[in-house]
Amino acid sequence: MMKSNELRHSASTVVEAEVSRIQAELLRRFAGAGGAMARADSFAALFPAAPFNHVEEALYRLWQEGIAESHCLGDGMLAYYFPSH
Helix, strand or coil: CCCHHHHHHHHHHHHHHHHHHHHHHHHHHHHCCCCEEEEHHHHHCCCCCCCHHHHHHHHHHHHHCCCCEEEECCCCCEEEEECCC
8 A cells, every 4th residue: 555655756747747748739739820828728728638727837937938918907817829930
């Protein structure tokens, strides 16, 4: 039986792999062409099997890396934009 620390580490490794996979797919689909802007939930629709928070984390990391921009919409919701490079 795994200990709780081993379970947590295993779970975090799975989450990290999923977030990295989503990041790579977002890059493949949007970073090259640019011009795509949507709310996180719209991007999440592209990954129906992934938990929303994993997609949100992938978008956040792309924003941190300067690949995507974030904009606050009039309704207060955050949208992510992939500019043309």
